[in-house]
Amino acid sequence: MNSPSRRRFLTTPIYYPSGEPHIGHAYTTILADVLARFWRQDGLDVFFLTGTDEHGQKMLEEATRRGMTARELSDQMSARFKAAWKDLDISHDRFIRTTEPDHVAVVTAFLERLWNKGEIYEGKYSGWYCIYEERYWTEKDLGPDHACPDCGRPTREIEEKNYFFRMGAYQQRLLDHIRDNPEWIQPTIRRNEILGFLAQPLEDLSISRPKSRVSWGIPLPWDPEHVAYVWVDALINYVTGSDAIDPTRAPAEQGFEDTSASRWPADVHLMGKDILTTHAVYWPTLLMGAGLPLPKGILAHGFWVAGEQKMSKSFGNVIDPLQLRERFGTDAVRWYLLREMPTGQDASFTPERFLVRYDELANVLGNLASRTLGMTDKYRQGRIPDAPGTGLDGEIAATLATIRASVAGYRLHDALAAAMDLARRANGYVEEREPWAQAKDPGRAADLDETLATLVRTLAALTAFLQPVCPGKMVELAARLGLNAVPRLEEVDRVRLGGNQVRKGEPLFPRAELLDAAAAKAP
Ligand code: MSP
16 A cells, blocks of 8 residues: 555646647646656656646637537537547546536535535626636726737626625635745746735635526536636546445535545646636635545646747647657657756747657667667677676766656656756766777777666666656556566666567657658558
């Protein structure tokens, strides 16, 4: 049995399945996946939750536009997200859909709990509403012609009965929490943003929409003419996915205060910086209201931009990650996205940078693998020499330490850079040792054994270090080294390789020009 501290629960936002999955969705999900795989690789018991956010006006309007029901659209499009995550080798433990009955039951129980505790009151909302962002704006926030300040689309003026959650009452508690836990919101720039937001009085939160206007949602248990605001519905998915609330039990019997038997609280919620406020203000205050513990951490990443512009469906400049995958393979797309974007900052997507990063896989790592396997094949008939192979042990240990520290600080780009530096160093070691010269001199057979054993050992360590980002290729590389599996991180210094038979095979990452040549030859 794992002790509770060996457990990790991490989440991505649940995506609106009103359009196709794109690079932004893929990035958050791959970021979470790489983190999840690093944790598993370190022997932790991980639960990774992702899914789709299916209620709300936007889904309904898109469905109507396509001549479908909202349910048909969400069935069709959530399947697209699932398929994309399969293609991108995402290892989630649950794909949650907010239309699933257990989630509907948990939202109902959660809201009933707030209602029974007097955390919700009836009021009236008048203002401007952006359907696309699913949020209200006050007149002073709007752009020219009452455009939404976030997405630029027209907003609608509305006045309606709403139920409000007493969010403002939790302002001080939330501020105290953020101040007492400096690492709670990462990176610091985002934490400061939220502190800035909380420097203004915090208003109460409208948590419902009249059914007459938004029919596609979860009815409020005490007033079924109103449905839950889609953001409240969506945020609660994290609790549904944790199994903290048993939807088959009446709300009064729910053990909201004791979540110890469940996965709640989450270790980290991952998301883009665009939806930090909902996660760092609405969500924790809702949890406080319901009497549930807060998530242990919130990590907001930056945006992929094309040139200077945010990449988004509305700008029509979205890169389809699945198209890149067809040419370069899944692992190369994962590598590019994670290696190129420093966690938390924005990054610009360009084909040139993609090729620069691909080149590392082909010419640094791929080259190291090819020459190591090739020389073992040529000089030792493919049998890994039974020599200590400790020539790069110091570097392997130092890389492992950097990776552990980087992963703990969510600096995954640094972890990947450290691994690639080790591959670069190993290529340097080949040049220094000149195994081709050692091979010519029978008196230096032991030196050659040591060189080859060191290189193989380094490659084995690299499969462990890079498996989270390149799972397909690293499993293959481990197999070519005669290993049954990629070693765990803690095992890298004691993997037994001597006597294994290697398999040379084709290049792991063919050079980009080879890919082009192959594509040109294809019928
Ligand atoms: N459904 C809400 C989230 C509810 S979570 C309780 C939502 N969905 S979304 O489909 O719009 O996905 C938003 C997420 O996609 C962002 O937070 C971010 O994680 C990711 N990205 C969308 N575009 C992006 C970029 N151009 N670059 C990087 N990530 C971005 O909001």
